[in-house]
Amino acid sequence: MSLDLFSFLARLRKTNNPPVVEKGANPLRFGLLGAAKIAPDAIVKPIQCHEDAVLVAVAARDQRRVEAFGRKWGIPKTYDGSNAYQDLLDNTEIDAVYVALPNALHYEWTMKALTAGKHVLCEKPIANNEEEAHKMFALAQEKNLLLIETWQPHFHPAVYRTKEIIEEGALGKIVKMEGHLCVWSSTFGKDDIRFKYGLGGGALMDLGPYPINLLRYLSSSEPTVESATTICRSKNIDKRVKAHLTFAESIPAVVIVDSGMDGWGPLQLLPPWPKVHGRVECENGTVEIFNYPLPSLYHSITVTLTGGKAGTERVWKPQDGRGEGWWSAYRYQLEAFIDKVRGREPQAWRTAEDSINSMRIIDAIYTKSGLPLRQTSQFEL
Ligand SMILES: NC(=O)C1=CN([C@@H]2O[C@H](COP(=O)(O)OP(=O)(O)OC[C@H]3O[C@@H](n4cnc5c(N)ncnc54)[C@H](OP(=O)(O)O)[C@@H]3O)[C@@H](O)[C@H]2O)C=CC1
Numbered sequence: 606m607s608l609d610l611f612s613f614l615a616r617l618r619k620t621n622n623p624p625v626v627e628k629g630a631n632p633l634r635f636g637l638l639g640a641a642k643i644a645p646d647a648i649v650k651p652i653q654c655h656e657d658a659v660l661v662a663v664a665a666r667d668q669r670r671v672e673a674f675g676r677k678w679g680i681p682k683t684y685d686g687s688n689a690y691q692d693l694l695d696n697t698e699i700d701a702v703y704v705a706l707p708n709a710l711h712y713e714w715t716m717k718a719l720t721a722g723k724h725v726l727c728e729k730p731i732a733n734n735e736e737e738a739h740k741m742f743a744l745a746q747e748k749n750l751l752l753i754e755t756w757q758p759h760f761h762p763a764v765y766r767t768k769e770i771i772e773e774g775a776l777g778k779i780v781k782m783e784g785h786l787c788v789w790s791s792t793f794g795k796d797d798i799r800f801k802y803g804l805g806g807g808a809l810m811d812l813g814p815y816p817i818n819l820l821r822y823l824s825s826s827e828p829t830v831e832s833a834t835t836i837c838r839s840k841n842i843d844k845r846v847k848a849h850l851t852f853a854e855s856i857p858a859v860v861i862v863d864s865g866m867d868g869w870g871p872l873q874l875l876p877p878w879p880k881v882h883g884r885v886e887c888e889n890g891t892v893e894i895f896n897y898p899l900p901s902l903y904h905s906i907t908v909t910l911t912g913g914k915a916g917t918e919r920v921w922k923p924q925d926g927r928g929e930g931w932w933s934a935y936r937y938q939l940e941a942f943i944d945k946v947r948g949r950e951p952q953a954w955r956t957a958e959d960s961i962n963s964m965r966i967i968d969a970i971y972t973k974s975g976l977p978l979r980q981t982s983q984f985e986l
């Protein structure tokens with residue numbers, strides 16, 4: 606499939622500025638915990654273009670900031686101050702919340718949201734550690750509410766297509782795998798939540814879910830962690846992590862994440878080419894997906910057969926099923942969430958087990974590398 610620049614830019618423009626659609630009779634009412642940087646792309650815009658969802662409120666600590674956020678995104682109700690998040694949860698007109706808080710607060714506010722009777726989409730990683738993840742999903746089950754960790758690549762048809770290529774069988778069995786997510790050091794400010802141990806920081810927490818989940822998804826198997834090495838930027842805050850894993854049938858794999866790649870050029874002011882690919886080597890060839898974390902921005906799926914013949918695909922919408930070429934992975938994810946709440950079978954889903962295992966692997970990598978697990982929340986129900 607060739608990549609025509611005009612349609613590429615037109616698609617991207619629509620992904621970033623999706624149409625605001627008319628809502629149905631009784632849309633699912635969402636509240637947003639935290640006026641976070643990720644929120645516009647991950648939930649505000651997807652809701653704008655979903656006819657069965659409406660964002661009714663946002664809560665943030667600072668009044669000026671939350672009011673500005675509410676105005677910018679047309680959110681009718683704002684909550685501020687030290688009780689803002691709980692005030693939003695006390696709003697009985699809200700059906701579901703999106704938790705966009707630092708990792709260390711995911712447990713507390715998901716537990717509180719479930720207690721308040723809300724369905725929850727919680728940002729990745731779901732918790733500080735596996736122990737917390739177990740308790741969160743146990744409460745969701747007890748309350749008969751939906752809880753999902755938002756790892757959006759799982760919902761994008763390009764990532765699905767990569768799995769399908771492997772499962773079609775022509776490439777033969779998987780022999781080895783690698784997954785990368787390495788980004789420029791200037792991506793984050795010095796005070797970023799990702800650099801604070803008490804907020805659940807660390808490159809593995811922030812970036813690790815991407816390659817770990819990609820390889821689990823593509824191979825439909827769970828790994829054991831053999832070894833891991835880290836480079837830290839400060840005490841207990843990993844900047845770069847390299848982990849060796851073994852998946853089912855003894856498939857070796859390597860996962861590399863880095864939150865501090867050097868720039869290049871004068872004073873290293875220019876961004877490096879990010880390492881954002883997953884590669885699966887099989888008996889008869891390899892498949893590589895470039896930019897699986899943000900496939901709606903751009904991606905490529907390249908299959909190279911042993912002997913040299915290569916082909917590249919780009920997949921923006923599913924062959925069967927709902928979706929538009931301009932939908933972001935977050936939009937596909939919201940579609941699945943709403944399908945599930947409404948009792949319909951979603952096109953893709955992430956189970957409790959999936960998220961709990963993801964935390965188990967993160968914990969195991971920290972342990973193997975000699976770094977402590979992220980601290981369990983002090984919050985008790
Ligand atoms: N799925 C994805 O593609 C992505 C997911 N993420 C995830 O989303 C979450 C938020 O990340 P991001 O948007 O980058 O982060 P931000 O720093 O922009 O947002 C964090 C939010 O947490 C709130 N907050 C509450 N307590 C604290 C505290 N003690 N210190 C700092 N902030 C606090 C702030 O809320 P307030 O508004 O109340 O001031 C802020 O809005 C993380 O879990 C991250 O892993 C991030 C990027 C991409």
Ligand SMILES: O=C1OC[C@@H](O)[C@H](O)[C@H]1O
Pocket residue numbers: 788792811812898
């Ligand atoms: O979820 C994320 O996706 C992309 C990364 O650059 C970012 O740090 C992370 O939070």
